[in-house]
Amino acid sequence: MDFHLAFTPKPFATKINHQQKLLLIGSCFTENMGSKLMQHKFSVLQNPNGILFNPISITKAISCYINNKQYTAADLFYQNETWNSWEHHSRFSYPDKEQCLLAINQSQQRANTFLKDADWVMITLGSAFAYALHFAEGIANENSVGKDGDIVANCHKVPTDKFNKKLLSLQEILVALKEMMNELISFNPTIKIIFTISPVRHLRDGFVENNRSKATLIQAVHQLVEEMENAFYFPAYELVMDDLRDYRFYAEDMVHPNYAATNYVWEKFVPACINEPTQKLMKEINVINAAKSHKPFNPASAQHKKFLQLNLERVNELSNLYPYINFEAERVFFSM
Numbered sequence: 001m002d003f004h005l006a007f008t009p010k011p012f013a014t015k016i017n018h019q020q021k022l023l024l025i026g027s028c029f030t031e032n033m034g035s036k037l038m039q040h041k042f043s044v045l046q047n048p049n050g051i052l053f054n055p056i057s058i059t060k061a062i063s064c065y066i067n068n069k070q071y072t073a074a075d076l077f078y079q080n081e082t083w084n085s086w087e088h089h090s091r092f093s094y095p096d097k098e099q100c101l102l103a104i105n106q107s108q109q110r111a112n113t114f115l116k117d118a119d120w121v122m123i124t125l126g127s128a129f130a131y132a133l134h135f136a137e138g139i140a141n142e143n144s145v146g147k148d149g150d151i152v153a154n155c156h157k158v159p160t161d162k163f164n165k166k167l168l169s170l171q172e173i174l175v176a177l178k179e180m181m182n183e184l185i186s187f188n189p190t191i192k193i194i195f196t197i198s199p200v201r202h203l204r205d206g207f208v209e210n211n212r213s214k215a216t217l218i219q220a221v222h223q224l225v226e227e228m229e230n231a232f233y234f235p236a237y238e239l240v241m242d243d244l245r246d247y248r249f250y251a252e253d254m255v256h257p258n259y260a261a262t263n264y265v266w267e268k269f270v271p272a273c274i275n276e277p278t279q280k281l282m283k284e285i286n287v288i289n290a291a292k293s294h295k296p297f298n299p300a301s302a303q304h305k306k307f308l309q310l311n312l313e314r315v316n317e318l319s320n321l322y323p324y325i326n327f328e329a330e331r332v333f334f335s336m
Contacts (some may be wrong), residue, residue, distance in 0.1 A: 004243075004256045007238060014192060016273055020043070020119035024046040025047055025052065025058055030046060030122070041326070045111060048110065048111035050088055052089070056168065057152070059221075063127070067112075068267050071101055083100040084100070086146050108119070115184075119190070119192065122194040125197055125221065130152075131145065133162065134163055135148050177221075178220055180211060181224070193231045195223065196233070239268055248260075281318075291334075292330065
């Protein structure tokens with residue numbers, strides 16, 4: 001008797017290779033996948049605004065990269081002894097205003113430059129719930145940033161009475177994503193877009209509400225993928241929720257997929273989304289990664305020196321065969 005129904009995602013008609021560049025944006029699950037791609041030597045830029053969850057904030061961020069928006073002090077507010085941006089994750093928050101602006105604008109510039117010739121954008125939508133600024137009638141915004149009704153990317157521990165929580169409608173999400181995609185294609189006509197839905201369960205919204213949120217995102221994304229030739233869908237959400245389908249594959253909080261789950265999704269992502277010659281090269285890179293992780297019993301021994309030399313030769317060989325991949329860190333490591 002089978003106690004597990006395995007699910008194999010449909011392969012993409014166009015697949016990823018090492019000579020291409022990928023911008024990843026969205027929920028924390030984006031960074032799980034981004035780390036795997038970087039480990040395998042892909043050219044990746046991930047979450048230039050930090051982690052984002054709702055589609056309105058994600059589409060706004062991409063539009064800002066396209067237009068290379070440069071933030072000023074007027075875009076920041078002071079809360080909990082740090083300067084913050086409503087459009088950025090708290091990793092961009094600093095006690096010093098100028099340091100905050102510098103970090104944000106350097107990231108904006110990198111994203112604009114990267115996106116000009118990127119081949120793929122991978123968007124992981126986390127939740128259809130969003131938080132909109134709300135100021136009591138007759139009371140000015142004490143932070144002088146944003147206006148009533150603006151959707152924020154991060155609440156930065158501002159009291160909840162300053163926001164209205166709302167479930168975005170299917171139409172709102174479709175309009176925002178379509179506008180962003182059209183702007184993106186105009187900016188970079190050859191760009192391809194991968195949509196995923198994060199398998200992270202937003203149970204603070206409630207069990208029923210989380211399912212409503214995910215269902216809205218799934219419906220919106222599938223409608224777009226059916227309409228637009230350059231859009232693809234990778235079923236990360238379905239792999240965790242319907243294939244693994246077990247609390248064993250969640251962290252202790254019972255909300256975030258654990259290491260085994262993210263590895264499983266990655267193992268499904270590779271054959272579905274990455275071409276075969278690249279997969280073969282990834283296996284060779286894995287050998288190098290394993291060698292880097294090796295802990296020698298005696299670093300001064302002749303045996304270990306030979307081990308380093310053999311791997312340095314392997315790195316040099318790969319570097320000559322694939323000059324578009326940066327093996328400098330590995331070359332330095334094995335030259336020690």
